[in-house]
Amino acid sequence: MKITDIKAEKVRIELTFPFRVAFAEINYSENLLIKVSTDEGIDGYGEAAPLPFVTGETIDSVVSVISLLRPGLIGMNPLDIEKIHELMDGCIYGNSSAKCAVDLAMYDICGKLMGQPVYKLLGGYSNRVQNDITIGIDTPEAMAEEARAHVLKDGFHILKIKAGIHVEEDIRAMHLIREAVGPKIRLRVDANQGYDTSDAIYALTEFKKVGIEAVEQCLPYWDFEGSAYVRSKVNGIRIMLDESIHNHLDAARACQGGCADILNIKLMKCGGLFRASQINSIAEAFGVNCMVGCMMETKLATTAGISLVASKKNITEADCDSFLFYADEQTGMSGGFTRENDVFTLLDAPGFGLNISF
Secondary structure (H helix, E strand, C coil), X not given: CCXXXXXXXXXXXXXXXXXXXXXXXXXXXXXXEEEEEECCCCCXXXXXXXXXXXXXXXXHHHHHHHHHHHHHHCCCCCCCHHHHHHHHHHHCCCCHHHHHHHHHHHHHHHHHHHCCEHHHHHCCCCCEEEECEEECCCCHHHHHHHHHHHHHCCCCCEEEEECCCCHHHHHHHHHHHHHHHCCXXXXXXXXXXXXXXXHHXXXXXXXXXXXXXXXXXXXXXCCHHHHHHHHHHCCCCEEEECCCCCCHHHHHHHHHXXXXXXXXXXXXXXXXXXXXXXXXXXXXXXXXEEEECCCCCCHHHHHHHHHHHHHCCCEEEECCCHHHHECCCCCCCEECEEEECCEEEECCCCECXXXXXX
C-alpha cells in the first residue's frame, strides 16, 4: 500500500459563546482537515487544530507544513507510522498539530484496512469513556449557575473549572460551585499557567477545603521544579501538567522529577496518537496516570482523543468536550461515537467510523 495524494481543506468552527481562559478569550477556531489517499482506494482523514499560544502554529503555518511534508509522504506505506514520524521530525521541528493531522489519517487508514476501529488498534481496553465538561472564566456567580446546569440538565458528573486570573475570585468561585452542585460531583481546576508558586500553594490549600480533586498547570510551562515544589507542599490534591507536556521527553522529565500526579495528553500538542501512546507508556512506568484533553477540534480529532482514552487502562480521565460548545456539535460529521449525558460510546466501525468526504 502506498500514499498517492494528500488534500487539505480549511474549516472554521464557531463557538456558541466566547470561551475565556487565563491567557485568552476564544470565539472561534480555524482548523485544517486532510485527506490521504492510497493506491488501494482507502482514504484516511486527519485534523490539525493549531493554537498559537500552545502549539506555536497558525492555520497558515499548518497549510505550509502539510505542503512541505507532502512530497516526502507520497509513496510511503501508511502503515509505517513510526517511519512517517521520523520523516516529519526530520523535515521540521515542532509543528505538532500539522503532524497530528498526518498521524490521524494514518491510523484511520490502518483501521479501515484491517476492518477495526482505531481504539482496538491502540489497545482496545474499553469502548466507553466518561467525559468531563469545562466551565470558562466568568463571575463566580455565573460559573456556579453554569455548573448547576451542566449537572442537573446535561447529566455531567465531572466538572473542569477554568481559573488563573484572580486567586481570590477563583477561591470564591470554587465555593459557590460546590454549593451549587453538591458534594458528589467531581471537581478539578485548570489554571492555564496563571499562578506563581506562592499563589498556587495558597489557592490549592483553599481549593482542598471544597473537595477539588486536581489542579492543572498552576505554573508557567517551563517551571517543572516549581511544580514539584507545589506538589510537595499541598497534600490531598493531585497536580496535573498540561502545557508542560509536549512530548515523551517532557513526560520523562516530569515523572522523574516528581512534578505531577497526572499528565494531560493532547494530540495537537504531541503530534498525534503515536506520540501520545509514548507519553502514556512513560507515565505508566512511573505510576503516573494520564488524561486526554483537547483543543477546539471537530468531531474527527475528538473521536481520536476518545479512542485513545478508551484504549488504555492508564488513561483514567477524559477532557474531550470542546465540540459541545459549537454551534454544530457534529461539525458536519456523523458517526464516531454516541453520547448519553457524559458517557461516550465509540462505534465499532473501521477507522474512526466517521462520515467525511471532501
